[in-house]
Amino acid sequence: MMGGDNGLAATAPGVAQAISQHPDLHCLLVGDADRIRTAIKGIEAQERVQIVHASESVDMHESPASALRSKKDSSMRVAINLLAQGQASACVSAGNTGALMATARFVLKTLPGIDRPAIIGALPRPDGHVHVLDLGANVDSPAEILLQFGLMGDSMVRTLEGVQRPTVGLLNVGSEEIKGSETIKQAAELLRTSRLNYIGYVEGDDIFNGSVDIIVSDGFAGNIALKASEGLAQMLIRVMREEFSRGLLSKIAALIAAPVLRSFRDRIDHRRYNGAMLLGLNGAVVKSHGAADELGFHHAIGVARLAAQNDLVSHIRSDLEEFAPVERANA
C-alpha cells in the first residue's frame, strides 16, 4: 500500500486510522523501507504493521507498459506479487491507475469468463450509494464486456452488501428504446436475457436519484460521469465558501450554519466513497483516489478488508462458473 499524489503523508496516517478502527486488520506496507519507517513512527498496534521493502516506484504519469517492463521492483509490483503469493488478502494502491490495472492483470490474470477487468466505485445517493462500473479501465467496450461488467457488479453487491437481487441499469443517453448506439442496444438485449435483475436504460441523472443499485457503462462514459461529478462538487463547495465569506453578515451566518453545513458535507463527502475495486482479477485490488487524504485512504483500506473478509473473488468466480453456460447460450 503506497503511492498517490500525497504519498506517505496521506497513506501512513490512513493506515493508522484503519489499524485502530479494525482490530482484525494486518497491514503490509510496501515501498522504501526507511521512509515508511519514519512515516509510521507513533502508529499504535505496530505489531499489526509490517514493512516490505521495494526499491522502485511507478511514477503517476508513467505509461502502464513502461511500469510493467522496467519497474520489476516497484512498490506496486511487489504488493501485487504478495497478493498473488497469498501473503496478502487484498492490495490497496493510490498510484497510477493504468499501471496498477496492467500490473494486476499481468500478475494475477483475469477470472475465467472475464475478458477485461473493470473498475467499480460507489457514488452517493440520497439514501445510500450506487455502484458504477466501468470507471475508466476500458474504452470501446463491446456488448459482451458490458454484460460481464453487470455480472461482476451483481456478484460484488450481493457478496459485500447482502442485497439479494440488486437492480442493474445500463447507462444510456435516453430512456426511450430508440436512442443509443448499436453496442448499447446489443448490451441491453444481453442484460435483458441474463440472470440479472436488469431494469433497463438509465441516464446520467439516475446515478444520483436512487433509482438503481448498479450502473453498467463503458469506461469512457463512466469515467466522464465520475469526474464531472467530482468537478461539480468541488466547484459547489468553492462557490459556497466564497458566498459565506462575503462580508460580516455572511461570516456570522457561516458560523451559525456550520454544524448543518458539516453534516451536509459528511453525507456527500467523496472521501467516504473512496476505494474503487478492480473487478475480474484473481485477487482483490483496490484503487484509492490519487488525491485522497488520510480519511480517504482509510476508507479504501476498509473496502479491501471487506472484500478479503467476504472472499469476494471466490464468489465472483463461482457465480461466473455457475451461470456462464446460460449466459453464453443466451448470447
Add this chain to the structure above:
Amino acid sequence: MMGGDNGLAATAPGVAQAISQHPDLHCLLVGDADRIRTAIKGIEAQERVQIVHASESVDMHESPASALRSKKDSSMRVAINLLAQGQASACVSAGNTGALMATARFVLKTLPGIDRPAIIGALPRPDGHVHVLDLGANVDSPAEILLQFGLMGDSMVRTLEGVQRPTVGLLNVGSEEIKGSETIKQAAELLRTSRLNYIGYVEGDDIFNGSVDIIVSDGFAGNIALKASEGLAQMLIRVMREEFSRGLLSKIAALIAAPVLRSFRDRIDHRRYNGAMLLGLNGAVVKSHGAADELGFHHAIGVARLAAQNDLVSHIRSDLEEFAPVERANA
C-alpha cells in the same frame, strides 16, 4: 415556441418575462390558438406577441421518424417552417429533442461542411460558464465530426460572446496521450492541426474548473456529463434542504443563512444556463429543457434572441467556407 413537460404553464409566463425584458423582441407563439390565447391573457405589450395556429403537437416520447412523417401540422413543424421561410429569426422549443433535431434537419438542412448538427449548451464554472457540444444529438461520432463540433463551437463563442480565441478542449478519460479510443486520438490530431485554439485533452472535472472555454465531445459522453451534473446538483440541493430542516437550531440557521444560500443557488442555477443551440443548421434553433420553468424558458428565448441579433448562422457559414479548404488539406 411551445412544448415541454410543463407546457404553456411555463412557456407563456416565460414569453411574458422575455417580452418585458427585451423591448426589441417579437414573439410568434405556435400551437393551439385557443389555448395560447387563454394562457397569454394579461401579458403586456401584446402588440409584440402573435399567435400562429398549429393543429397537432409532437408527444414528448414520440419517435423522431413518426413526428416527421405524420405530424405535418405540429407546432414544432410549423415553427421551423416559419424560420425556414424567414418569418421568424430563431425558433425556441421545449419539446421532444429528437423530433426537434430531425424536423430542423429535414426542413432547414445542414450548413455546407457540416455532416451532423450538434447541441451546444453552457454549464456554470466559478468565473462564468463553459460551452459543451455535443450534448446528445449524435452518438458514435467519428473524428471529422468532432472537428466540425469544434469549428462550430468556436464560431458561436466568438460571435455571441466576443471572445477572440476561445480555448477548445477534447473530452477524454485522461490527460495523458496514451489514453482514449482511436477516434479520440484521430480527433485530437485534426483539432491540433486546425485553426482552433486547441489546448488538448480535458477530463470530466475540467468542465467545472474554468480551464477551457469550449469542450468537444461525442454526444454520448457529453449527454452523460450533463445529466450526471444535473442529477448531482439536484441531490445536493435536496440533501441540503433536509439538513437545514432537521431540528429547530438548523431551521434558525437556515433563516440566517438564507440570503447566502440564495446567492449561492443563483450562481449555479441551471435555469440561467437553459437554452441549448442546435448548431450546424440553416437557422437558429434553441432547445429549452423539457422541465424548464418560466425563468428557464425566458433564458432560452434570450439565447435565441442573441443568436438572431448577431446573425450567428451566417457567421458559422462564412467561418466554415473560409476555413474549410485548410481544414480538409490538413485532414
